[in-house]
Amino acid sequence: MKVKKAIESVMNVLFALCGLFSVAAVALITGYMIVAGIPAIREIGLVNFLFGTEWASTAADPKFGILPFILTSIWGTLGAVVIGVPIGLLTAVFLSKIAPPRVAAVVRPAVDLLAGIPSVVYGLIGMMVLVPAVMDIFNLKSGTCLFAAILVLAVMILPSIVSVSETALNAVPREYEEASLALGATQIETVFRVSIPAAKSGIAAGVVLGVGRAIGEAMAVMMVAGNVANMPGLFKSVRFLTTAVASEMSYASGLQKQALFSIALVLFCFIMIINSILNFVLKKGDKA
């Protein structure tokens, strides 16, 4: 008996330690981001840093304006959402309401598999297939552009949108739908007027998760976006917040390196905001 009790308490401590480990990791990362990111912002000036339109980190007269990166990240994510959400939502509707079980049994694992593909593979295929295709179709001089990145991101955010939306749609009480059908609504009307509105907070959570993935993605976009610090344009070579950090880190020194940490801090803030939105959406969903 005593031994059992001892094991219990030892295990309790072990669980607590494991729990603390992730808290410590988060605290460490947050603390480090702030400590490492603030100096360059101080030196450059917050306004110059956030709203400067020119980035020339190694020029004789260096410029550290990250507005192009911020806008690119926002536009890129927005574009991915515009393309990915309709496709993802309709896939979820299909899986949840329309598809015969056998078809769903093929589509669902395929979507899940999409989530498991490493981002470098997305980037590679984007680079080898998508970029030349974009170049041909739109008659561009170079296919590496924001548009190519948006397409890659749109595919990458599909799994989180589909899975979470499907779960939410499945959770809509069948009575709602049956009532709608009994009142003479068609299946499509029922889906769009009853099921989706009833599942909207779950769908929103899926979209926010997708946004989180899109804004934090570095490897895949680095391989298709061209990485030039231009102000964003659909067919221009652009650099995202993530790729701005990743591409220059290896040889950076001095203020350039510190500025990269500051970019990471800005990115970190973006992710924090998205996380709190997710929190808010879910809380609202709980109350509803």
Place this chain on the structure above:
Amino acid sequence: MISVCSENPYNGIVPNNKKQKEILEGITMKKALSALIAGAMILSMTACGATSSSTANTSSAAETSSSAAASTEATGTVSGSVTTGGSTSVEKVILSLSEAFMQENPDVDITYDPTGSGAGITGASDGTLDIGLSSRNLKEDETGLVATTFALDGIAIIVNNENTVEDLTLEQIKGLATGEITNWSEVGGPDQPVVLVGREAGSGTRDGFESIVGVEDACVYEQELTSTGAVIAAVAANPNAFGYASLSAVDDTVKAVTVGGVEATEATVQDGTYAIQRPFVFVTKEGEELSDAAQAFIDYATSDAVNEIIANAGAVPVA
């Protein structure tokens, strides 16, 4: 919505497979995580506020540590430590050389601090470095110093294999890079736009190309990639593209053009006829005796024995 499903009294409407349940649980975990992050954020912010004065110090930590490394320099002849620093472009070569040297002389410790050619030359001249490293020759006003070339860096100008352009002058390359020449037909090629594919800011190859061609900070890039291999792949994939790459990395997936009629080869870099090249030099103080270890390293690095090491590091050995 989530709570609807977890308390759902209706049979068959609850998450209908394990996977979905996992996803739902994942969301709740995420929720908990973000709460933790928020907590941690507040904690670290208050911590930051308390030590705001020390934050400023940390900012210069990198600099202090580097100068600290430099000041451990060995003025004595027996200590066996050699401090080098300077050009970032020479990094691969100098690290390969010092590694090989230290393997043969285990008592010697060679440090390298990548600070840029200018800082390397200054360091050699004010004595903070035993050996300054520079990827350019000394300027006329940099007197009292000796430059010893230990390797050469040849940069090839590469175009897509479909491109019919065979030869470019330095002037034409400058025009292509800065965007003054926007169509290949202007330099005798096909009627298609020009796309410059290059390396990221801070790369030694980029610095080398831009400084030799004279287009510092003036290049109009269409792609900035983080490795020589990626540049070559991008040029191979786009018929409009041209780029630059270390001579040793160029393969037959792309075409290296001749510059002013001279082909880019190891031989033409060594005899100085190929224009887009620069020397990697050791900078030491004139008339001042080096420590035994430093002198031994310079002798080693300029001997024929290291040609292979230099070539493997992507540079061209001195003939």
